[in-house]
Amino acid sequence: MSARNRELLNLGFAALVASAAFASVSIVGTGLVTTHWLGYVGVIFGLYLVAHVVGRFAVPYADPTLLPIVGLLTAIGLTVIYRLGPEDARRQAVWIAIGIGILCATLFWLRFDYRVLERYKYLFGISAIVLLMLPSIPGLGHRVNGANLWIKVGAMQFQPGELAKIFMIIFLAGYLRDKREALAQGRLKDLGPLLLIWGAAMLVLVQTSDLGSALLNFGIFLAMVYAATGRLVYVGAGIALFLAGSAALYNALDRVQQRVTVWLHPWTDDKVFCAINGKLEYRQNCDSYQLVKSLYSIANGGFGGTGLGKGTFTTVDGVQLIPYLNTDFIYSAIAQEAGLIGAAAVLLLVMVLVARGMRIALIAQDGFSKLLVTGLTFGLALQTFIIVGGVLRVVPLTGITLPFISYGGSSILANFVMLALLLLVSNRATATAVNR
Amino acid sequence: MNRQISRVAGLAMGLMIVLIVVTTYWQTWARPSLAERQDNAIQRVAQFEIRRGPILSPSRVLARNRERHVGERTFYLRRYPQGQFTAHVVGYSTVARARTGLERSLNSILTGADHSLSSLVDQSLDRLNGRPIVGDTVVTTLDVNGQRVALEALGSRCGAVVALDPQTGRVRVMVSSPSYNPNDVEDNFGRIEKIRADCTPASPLLNRASQGLYPPGSTFKVVTASAALDSRKFTTASTFVDPGYCTVYGKRVNNFDTSRPFGRVTLATALQYSVNSVFCNIGLALGAKAILRQAKAFGFYERPPLETPESERLPSGLYRGRELYDPRRDRDVDPGRMAFGQERLLVTPLQMAMVVGAIGNDGILMRPFVVEKTVTPNGKTSFRTRPTKIRRAVTPATARDVGDMMVRAVQAGTGTAAQISGLRIGGKTGTAETGITGSNTTWFIAFAGAEGQKPRLAIAVVLQNQSLTGGATAAPIARQVMQALLTPTAKN
Numbered sequence: 001m002s003a004r005n006r007e008l009l010n011l012g013f014a015a016l017v018a019s020a021a022f023a024s025v026s027i028v029g030t031g032l033v034t035t036h037w038l039g040y041v042g043v044i045f046g047l048y049l050v051a052h053v054v055g056r057f058a059v060p061y062a063d064p065t066l067l068p069i070v071g072l073l074t075a076i077g078l079t080v081i082y083r084l085g086p087e088d089a090r091r092q093a094v095w096i097a098i099g100i101g102i103l104c105a106t107l108f109w110l111r112f113d114y115r116v117l118e119r120y121k122y123l124f125g126i127s128a129i130v131l132l133m134l135p136s137i138p139g140l141g142h143r144v145n146g147a148n149l150w151i152k153v154g155a156m157q158f159q160p161g162e163l164a165k166i167f168m169i170i171f172l173a174g175y176l177r178d179k180r181e182a183l184a185q186g187r188l189k190d191l192g193p194l195l196l197i198w199g200a201a202m203l204v205l206v207q208t209s210d211l212g213s214a215l216l217n218f219g220i221f222l223a224m225v226y227a228a229t230g231r232l233v234y235v236g237a238g239i240a241l242f243l244a245g246s247a248a249l250y251n252a253l254d255r256v257q258q259r260v261t262v263w264l265h266p267w268t269d270d271k272v273f274c275a276i277n278g279k280l281e282y283r284q285n286c287d288s289y290q291l292v293k294s295l296y297s298i299a300n301g302g303f304g305g306t307g308l309g310k311g312t313f314t315t316v317d318g319v320q321l322i323p324y325l326n327t328d329f330i331y332s333a334i335a336q337e338a339g340l341i342g343a344a345a346v347l348l349l350v351m352v353l354v355a356r357g358m359r360i361a362l363i364a365q366d367g368f369s370k371l372l373v374t375g376l377t378f379g380l381a382l383q384t385f386i387i388v389g390g391v392l393r394v395v396p397l398t399g400i401t402l403p404f405i406s407y408g409g410s411s412i413l414a415n416f417v418m419l420a421l422l423l424l425v426s427n428r429a430t431a432t433a434v435n436r
Numbered sequence: 437m438n439r440q441i442s443r444v445a446g447l448a449m450g451l452m453i454v455l456i457v458v459t460t461y462w463q464t465w466a467r468p469s470l471a472e473r474q475d476n477a478i479q480r481v482a483q484f485e486i487r488r489g490p491i492l493s494p495s496r497v498l499a500r501n502r503e504r505h506v507g508e509r510t511f512y513l514r515r516y517p518q519g520q521f522t523a524h525v526v527g528y529s530t531v532a533r534a535r536t537g538l539e540r541s542l543n544s545i546l547t548g549a550d551h552s553l554s555s556l557v558d559q560s561l562d563r564l565n566g567r568p569i570v571g572d573t574v575v576t577t578l579d580v581n582g583q584r585v586a587l588e589a590l591g592s593r594c595g596a597v598v599a600l601d602p603q604t605g606r607v608r609v610m611v612s613s614p615s616y617n618p619n620d621v622e623d624n625f626g627r628i629e630k631i632r633a634d635c636t637p638a639s640p641l642l643n644r645a646s647q648g649l650y651p652p653g654s655t656f657k658v659v660t661a662s663a664a665l666d667s668r669k670f671t672t673a674s675t676f677v678d679p680g681y682c683t684v685y686g687k688r689v690n691n692f693d694t695s696r697p698f699g700r701v702t703l704a705t706a707l708q709y710s711v712n713s714v715f716c717n718i719g720l721a722l723g724a725k726a727i728l729r730q731a732k733a734f735g736f737y738e739r740p741p742l743e744t745p746e747s748e749r750l751p752s753g754l755y756r757g758r759e760l761y762d763p764r765r766d767r768d769v770d771p772g773r774m775a776f777g778q779e780r781l782l783v784t785p786l787q788m789a790m791v792v793g794a795i796g797n798d799g800i801l802m803r804p805f806v807v808e809k810t811v812t813p814n815g816k817t818s819f820r821t822r823p824t825k826i827r828r829a830v831t832p833a834t835a836r837d838v839g840d841m842m843v844r845a846v847q848a849g850t851g852t853a854a855q856i857s858g859l860r861i862g863g864k865t866g867t868a869e870t871g872i873t874g875s876n877t878t879w880f881i882a883f884a885g886a887e888g889q890k891p892r893l894a895i896a897v898v899l900q901n902q903s904l905t906g907g908a909t910a911a912p913i914a915r916q917v918m919q920a921l922l923t924p925t926a927k928n
Contacts (some may be wrong), residue, residue: 028508029508030508223444223447226440226443226444227437227440227441227444228437228440230437230439230440267473282475284475285475292475293477293478295462295470296470296473296476296477296478296479297478298459298462298463299462299463299466299467299470299471300471300478300479300482301463302463302464302467303463303464306482312478312481312482312485313478314481315477315481315531316481316484316504316506316511316513316531317506318506318507321477321478321481335459335462335463336478339463340459340460340463340464343459343463344456344459344460347452347455347456347459348452348456350452351449351452351453354445354448354449354452355445355449358441358442358444358445358448361441361445362438362441362442362445367437370437370438370441371437374441374444377445377448378444378447378448381448381449381451381452382448382451384451384452384455385451385452385454385455388455388459389451389454389455389458392455392458392459392462393458394454394455394458
């Protein structure tokens with residue numbers, strides 16, 4: 001069976017699973033067996049079918065598992081978002097549609113040779129910094145939660161950091177491919193432009209207090225430098241820099257101190273000063289309220305979960321118990337309703353996606369492609385780790401999105417661009433292998 | 437470059453595996469302890485979707501469910517038909533203020549979380565069929581009529597009554613005054629905060645029967661007398677000269693009424709009339725550690741075992757500040773004062789009921805229990821409490837002698853107000869002065885049974901802020917409760 005036929009078959013399975021999930025949520029929510037939910041699944045997988053057809057034309061040899069897994073992940077996210085609030089789900093569905101559109105456009109545009117991107121590597125690097133700085137521009141920026149991550153144009157909100165991450169990876173892939181030999185031999189002056197652009201990006205991120213993204217970009221950078229040079233010294237130096245930077249940030253920013261305290265000691269037996277209301281409170285009722293409630297949500301799921309649509313997220317009077325449930329904390333919603341089985345399934349899907357991505361990096365012929373895919377794929381894994389690990393109290397919690405699942409337009413769009421690049425590299429790598 | 441990429445891939449996979457492992461930890465290993473936390477709002481709401489098992493007395497409903505529909509979901513909220521009469525033992529289960537009492541400690545049974553494999557299968561099927569999970573029924577040993585009589589007898593006074601069956605340990609009455617209506621906890625908590633009684637703070641939520649610590653006063657003489665007889669240094673006929681006071685470390689310790697010294701008395705008379713100086717001298721002769729050893733045999737220095745939450749039961753003993761204090765040497769405490777119940781001794785009514793119960797049960801201390809059995813939704817008894825012996829507290833001879841002396845105290849001594857015709861009652865009064873006039877802590881502890889039979893009831897009554905003696909204030913309450921529980925016509 002050809003790659004594209006297998007992709008079609010897998011998409012069919014994904015649609016089947018998504019239909020079951022959506023039916024469950026819909027039946028629990030209304031108490032009636034209706035079919036209006038079919039609209040959602042129909043439209044979404046209809047669009048994926050379009051992407052599949054475009055793929056047949058633009059990337060015939062690409063990995064057949066990528067698109068179906070992404071389809072399933074977005075459908076799972078959409079199902080949970082629908083269950084939490086149908087209004088948000090409608091908007092998310094529109095974003096997914098636009099994302100698939102961008103996927104098709106990218107595939108079509110770069111169908112001959114995506115490696116033209118390498119030529120514009122500095123442009124990408126500088127664009128990344130400009131994108132990151134946009135929210136800091138007065139009048140354009142929009143502050144949410146103590147971090148300047150959003151730009152607002154009219155009614156449209158956009159988080160440019162997500163796209164900047166991909167641009168940065170393209171820049172790094174291009175630059176490191178050029179200089180990897182020199183860097184591997186330890187010619188440090190070649191690090192100059194690299195550190196300049198990347199350092200500026202990190203500075204902007206720290207300045208806007210987007211610590212989750214800063215950590216993510218830092219991790220991607222180290223992984224790519226290591227992949228390019230094979231020198232652990234760089235990784236060691238990077239980690240040392242990171243630790244020093246973290247210590248400085250910890251001392252400089254109350255916000256960071258608070259996050260770390262919450263991470264280490266979410267529960268207190270005695271009441272401590274609570275900055276939110278200025279009174280003495282148990283920490284679990286104050287600073288660590290979100291984290292603790294989310295852990296309770298996860299624990300409540302147990303092995304098999306409460307069942308989709310049957311989880312507890314509100315009080316008896318309908319007041320929301322966990323804030324940012326459909327973005328930062330969507331994993332705790334999935335873990336409660338789908339249980340360990342469902343949550344592990346989601347993580348395994350991401351894991352398969354990462355494994356396939358790394359496989360593409362291994363079979364790709366040129367350094368740019370290898371580094372590009374390594375960066376994108378490792379970024380996917382690290383981003384999942386930072387947010388899910390934060391929710392699970394493995395690392396301090398920083399608000400970033402769960403790729404393909406969390407509610408949020410910018411994240412969806414950026415991730416589809418990433419998927420397009422993976423498909424393009426995969427197509428080229430396999431095609432070369434076949435034709436040789 | 438492929439070697440490096442493989443390593444990066446390995447790291448990425450490792451990160452995902454860490455997430456799966458940690459998710460497993462929270463959802464399986466850490467799950468029970470998180471579910472137990474009082475601030476777990478998710479559990480608090482989720483548990484109201486479970487049809488909680490009712491709590492019953494042998495003949496009445498103490499807690500049942502009331503359905504409330506919110507959208508498509510059904511919540512089972514709690515109602516307490518007996519209101520204030522069983523508030524402290526049963527406790528409450530609310531959305532707003534979590535849980536207390538049996539509702540808290542037996543939560544996993546009441547919500548069916550404490551399941552065997554077969555009920556686990558049933559529950560999974562129920563869940564698949566969209567039926568609510570149903571918890572087990574808890575049947576208590578409480579006598580609702582006795583509860584009512586005790587609480588009404590306490591009236592506006594602050595105090596507690598504990599009555600149990602000394603032969604089995606069955607708790608028949610456990611009330612604390614002032615009480616509160618558990619139905620107000622969810623929506624009318626202000627009403628509970630407004631409750632006033634003859635003490636400040638009124639603390640209606642406190643279960644004084646097992647959480648209240650009071651100086652035992654002369655009721656502790658039962659422990660001292662037991663230690664004295666068990667030591668074989670004294671008999672009931674040992675004689676003492678009472679000058680009206682006792683000298684400890686050069687200081688005089690007075691009798692309750694110094695104007696009328698008893699002169700030459702036996703131990704039996706001393707207990708009958710509660711002569712402090714005699715017990716003071718016994719204390720000096722035995723030493724503090726010997727008396728405390730006897731107290732420990734009665735269960736002091738341990739949380740009294742009961743099915744209510746651990747935090748709602750306090751151990752009795754010597755206290756230093758808020759800490760239980762166990763002296764290592766005899767001279768660390770004053771044995772003379774301790775012997776008649778002073779010297780920072782603090783006890784709970786439940787503990788004193790256990791003491792008098794052991795005396796009434798030939799010296800054997802039974803484990804008190806308030807849960808008779810639990811029943812599964814399909815009517816099968818899943819658990820039934822078997823009466824268990826904790827230990828022998830005193831020899832049968834000592835128990836008999838102390839018991840006889842206590843009977844004399846009720847027949848013609850400090851406890852005559854507790855007499856009930858046709859019943860053999862042995863009791864001991866207690867009046868612990870706090871130094872402020874009109875705020876004595878008064879006690880009455882007693883065992884009672886039909887003439888010629890082993891006692892079927894042990895009771896402890898405590899009252900705060902009293903101006904009169906235990907014989908005048910607490911004994912009449914004990915009498916009313918004993919009558920309600922032991923007279924067949926008032927059977928419930």
